[in-house]
Amino acid sequence: MNKNFDKSLGFAIHDVARLLRVSFDRQASGTGLTRAQWSVLAHLHRNNGVQQKTLACMMDITPITLARHLDRLEVDAWIERRDDPDDRRAKRVYLNPKAGPMMATLTTLGQRVRAQAMSGISPQDEEKFMQVLLQIRDNLSAANNVRDT
Helix, strand or coil: CCCCHHHCHHHHHHHHHHHHHHHHHHHHHHHCCCHHHHHHHHHHHHCCCEEHHHHHHHHCCCHHHHHHHHHHHHHCCCEEEEEECCEEEEEEEEECCCHHHHHHHHHHHHHHHHHHHCCCCCHHHHHHHHHHHHHHHHHHHHHHCCCCC
């Protein structure tokens, strides 16, 4: 076994992301939403009113998969879909007011997970880490001609 495997950038980022999801899932289990559902809500919170096809691209999921999530969220009144005034074939997706308190809850849970993840790391190191991580994201986005989400 390669002793440097744990120091691989891709492996480390993937493993940290997995552990962040596990921690968040555990803390969000009482919300009544699945990870996929709160992910849709979080993306809409940042991009409310986005076209459905654009949202699928942002989330890196297929449009049909997103449509299933949106169907469930719409039935439960978390979101609504409206016709796009500029493209009659497209739908835009909006958060309903009901989602406001849930977004506040998810934000609080996210802050708790972040604090847990950053425990023992100085504010200066955390800031530098975020700068480096965002630079890596920007480099890869530019190299792959991918829009940041």
